[in-house]
Amino acid sequence: MTVVHHRTAQIQDLTVFYREAGNPANPTLVLLHGFPTSSAMFRNLLRDLADAYHLIAPDHIGFGRSSMPRVDEFDYSFDKLTEITAELLDTLGVDRFALYIQDYGAPIGLRIASRHPERVTAIISQSGNAYIEGFTPFWEILFAHAKDRAANETEVRKLLELDATEWQYLHGVPEDRRDRVSPDTWTLDQAYLDRAGNKEIQLQLFWDYQFNLDGYPTFQKYFAEHQPPVLITWGEHDEIFGPDGARAYLRDLPNAELHLLDAGHFALETHGDEIADLIRDFLRRTLR
Numbered sequence: 001m002t003v004v005h006h007r008t009a010q011i012q013d014l015t016v017f018y019r020e021a022g023n024p025a026n027p028t029l030v031l032l033h034g035f036p037t038s039s040a041m042f043r044n045l046l047r048d049l050a051d052a053y054h055l056i057a058p059d060h061i062g063f064g065r066s067s068m069p070r071v072d073e074f075d076y077s078f079d080k081l082t083e084i085t086a087e088l089l090d091t092l093g094v095d096r097f098a099l100y101i102q103d104y105g106a107p108i109g110l111r112i113a114s115r116h117p118e119r120v121t122a123i124i125s126q127s128g129n130a131y132i133e134g135f136t137p138f139w140e141i142l143f144a145h146a147k148d149r150a151a152n153e154t155e156v157r158k159l160l161e162l163d164a165t166e167w168q169y170l171h172g173v174p175e176d177r178r179d180r181v182s183p184d185t186w187t188l189d190q191a192y193l194d195r196a197g198n199k200e201i202q203l204q205l206f207w208d209y210q211f212n213l214d215g216y217p218t219f220q221k222y223f224a225e226h227q228p229p230v231l232i233t234w235g236e237h238d239e240i241f242g243p244d245g246a247r248a249y250l251r252d253l254p255n256a257e258l259h260l261l262d263a264g265h266f267a268l269e270t271h272g273d274e275i276a277d278l279i280r281d282f283l284r285r286t287l288r
Contacts, residue, residue: 002047008065011087014074017065018058018088019043021050027121027287028094029279031057032085034103034127036165036189036202038064041102041268048276053283056097058088060104062201063192070197076204078104078212082111096121098283101128103241103265104205107212114215114222122229122286124279125249127241127265130219134245136238146210149203156206160199165190172237172264181269223252229286230256233275235263257282 004021019039029049031042039057046055059066060081061074074080085108089097098121101109106128113120129135141159145152158164166186173181193199223230230253234246249256259278261271268275 002050004043004046004050006065009088009091011084011091014061014067014069014084016058016061016067016084016088018056019046020054020056021046022052022054024054026052026054027283028054028056028097029100029124029283030089030094030097030109031055031100032102032105032109033057033060033063034105035205036063036160036168036193037185037266038189038192040064040188041185041266042100044272045100045268045276045279048272049279052280056089056092056094058085060085060108062198062205068195068198068201071200071204076201077208078107078111078205082108085109086112086116095119098122098124098287100124100126100279102126103128106130107209107215110219110222111215113228114218117222117226117228120228122231122283124231124233124282125246126233126267126275127235127238127245129241129245130216130223131245131248131251132213132216133248134241136240136242138240142206142209146207149207153203156203157199159206160193160202162186162190165193168240169266169269170264171239172235173270174262177263177270181266185266185269220252223249227253227255229282231278231282232256232258233267233271233278234258234260235265235267236260237263238265238267240265 038059042057099109145156236243
């Protein structure tokens with residue numbers, strides 16, 4: 001029987017919660033979640049792949065069960081979240097690993113990969129954007145907020161409410177698969193968002209996201225120069241990071257394996273079995 005462990009580590013005097021499954025002697029896959037969720041998004045994938053791989057799925061600071069210091073107590077930036085994640089892997093003694101990047105997990109994981117290419121064995125991107133082409137009209141209000149926080153905060157706060165959280169899970173999902181998406185997903189995410197002070201944290205990260213775009217040339221240079229094995233499993237109907245962002249990877253990574261799924265932003269909820277099979281086949285071929 002597959003066992004998923006729920007553990008914590010102390011990193012820079014903060015508690016980082018992480019899920020771990022599989023034998024550490026096997027190749028490691030690090031799973032990096034996006035907004036507004038947590039490592040809970042990987043609950044099924046951990047069990048699906050633990051027979052052959054060692055999996056680690058942390059909650060970013062301010063998310064899930066990890067520490068949630070106030071915005072005036074912690075630098076909520078993607079640079080800082082990257083630093084915490086890298087220190088966690090060092091603390092756990094994980095030297096070489098594949099990365100699964102989704103949403104916010106992409107700018108974190110790709111910072112690590114581009115700074116330490118020798119440590120990254122492969123990359124799996126599920127709506128893990130690294131190209132301007134991936135941005136959809138969803139981002140218009142967020143980029144406006146980046147330029148003028150005060151004028152746009154009221155509208156942006158709507159993205160932190162229950163209807164928006166539920167929409168993230170259900171948009172783009174085929175009618176015959178909507179019943180595969182558990183209401184527990186958005187209910188849990190919203191419970192974390194509704195904690196006192198958390199929406200201020202999310203607003204800060206919304207604002208800081210603009211600086212991830214400055215890193216895109218570095219990420220793309222890393223792809224072009226190092227040609228890491230890349231598997232792209234992306235929801236074709238994702239209205240947050242559109243499929244053009246998936247196709248753009250092929251510009252720098254002509255050997256990347258692209259699979260556009262009949263899914264939305266959280267493709268694992270509706271296509272988890274297919275994604276697990278794709279990952280298993282991909283890693284079997286690339287890590288042998």
